[in-house]
Amino acid sequence: MNSIRSVEISATTVDEAIDLALDQLGLSIDDVEVEVLRQPDEPDEHGFVTDEALISVSARSAPAPQRPARGRGAQRSGSRRELTPGERMHVSQVGQEALSDLLHHLGLIASSRVDPASVTTTQTDAPVVLEVEGEDLGVLIGKRGENLDALQYILNLMVQKWVGIWPNVSVDVAGYRARREEVLEQLAKRMVRRVVETQQPFTFEPMPPRERRIVHLAIQDDDRVVTESLGEGDERRVVIYPAE
Amino acid sequence: MLEDLVEFVAKSLVENPDAVVVESEETGRGVTYYLTVDPKDMGKVIGRQGKIARAFRTLLSVAATREGVRANLEIREA
Numbered sequence A: 001m002n003s004i005r006s007v008e009i010s011a012t013t014v015d016e017a018i019d020l021a022l023d024q025l026g027l028s029i030d031d032v033e034v035e036v037l038r039q040p041d042e043p044d045e046h047g048f049v050t051d052e053a054l055i056s057v058s059a060r061s062a063p064a065p066q067r068p069a070r071g072r073g074a075q076r077s078g079s080r081r082e083l084t085p086g087e088r089m090h091v092s093q094v095g096q097e098a099l100s101d102l103l104h105h106l107g108l109i110a111s112s113r114v115d116p117a118s119v120t121t122t123q124t125d126a127p128v129v130l131e132v133e134g135e136d137l138g139v140l141i142g143k144r145g146e147n148l149d150a151l152q153y154i155l156n157l158m159v160q161k162w163v164g165i166w167p168n169v170s171v172d173v174a175g176y177r178a179r180r181e182e183v184l185e186q187l188a189k190r191m192v193r194r195v196v197e198t199q200q201p202f203t204f205e206p207m208p209p210r211e212r213r214i215v216h217l218a219i220q221d222d223d224r225v226v227t228e229s230l231g232e233g234d235e236r237r238v239v240i241y242p243a244e
Numbered sequence B: 001m002l003e004d005l006v007e008f009v010a011k012s013l014v015e016n017p018d019a020v021v022v023e024s025e026e027t028g029r030g031v032t033y034y035l036t037v038d039p040k041d042m043g044k045v046i047g048r049q050g051k052i053a054r055a056f057r058t059l060l061s062v063a064a065t066r067e068g069v070r071a072n073l074e075i076r077e078a
Helices: A014-025 A072-077 A085-105 A116-120 A143-163 A176-198 A209-219 B002-013 B039-046 B048-067
Strands: A006-011 A032-038 A053-059 A110-114 A128-134 A169-173 A225-230 A237-242 B021-027 B030-037 B071-077
Touching: A032 A085, A032 A116, A085 A110, A085 A116, A085 A128, A085 A143, A085 A169, A085 B002, A110 A116, A116 A128, A143 A169, A143 A176, A143 A209, A143 B002, A143 B048, A169 A176, A176 A209, A176 A225, A176 A237, A209 A225, A209 A237, B002 B021, B002 B030, B002 B039, B002 B048, B030 B039, B030 B048, B039 B048, B039 B071, B048 B071
Parallel strands: A128 A169, B030 B071
Antiparallel strands: A006 A053, A032 A053, A110 A128, A225 A237, B021 B030
């Protein structure tokens, strides 16, 4: 049994530091929690800047749940899978650069920044979040966020070409996505109450896939109702039915 | 300006950026951009069920709105 359960390691990149740490611990990436303590070129607690990343890697107390094809080699070959911490960093850098170029070509006076929490998060299925800041950005959001969705989709394709996997980047403008998610969740819960009271199904307005997902997720744990998406393409809507 | 956007996005998506050509034509109500790419790259700019082309056109309309013009995008094989 390996007695070392946690190490702190620095290396020139986060990825390299993780590889070193895994070697030392004799564990695979699925058996550990990785915390990025400092990115390369980020000042340490004394304000000194080095070109090395510092990470902390600890063994999970329980073995990782069994999931198929989750070895490191298998992970790297897939084009859609969760990102490693090193990849999150890489995606955020490439993504921010590509987004700045896109905004410039769109004729917008705007800047983009990386949400640092979305890079260091250990929630591996969470998106890497880029925030756009500037003036007059309503046009970038569009009706029901469709312009923002188009920008986000094109950006993901551009970044995918650089990093080789689906980068799962989310682009937000002035907190639009977060606000919209809250509005949809509250609307969904209100409509659940109505369906429970009337025992009649309720059909939402057509929504893009991402918004339908938010509604389904907001309701899925409520066993008084069931949800379903009906219709094709731009006409696809969420319906809430009373449970049997 | 809009032509630059079309070229930038197209070159960012394809495998063979050297084959990307953008031409434009003024129409009565706006501008039409003709994007030509390597035949092997058609899927990269059109996508399954035209999903990429649709997002591409939406982006172009964002920039066109900023400039107060109407813009269309047509994609052609080289």
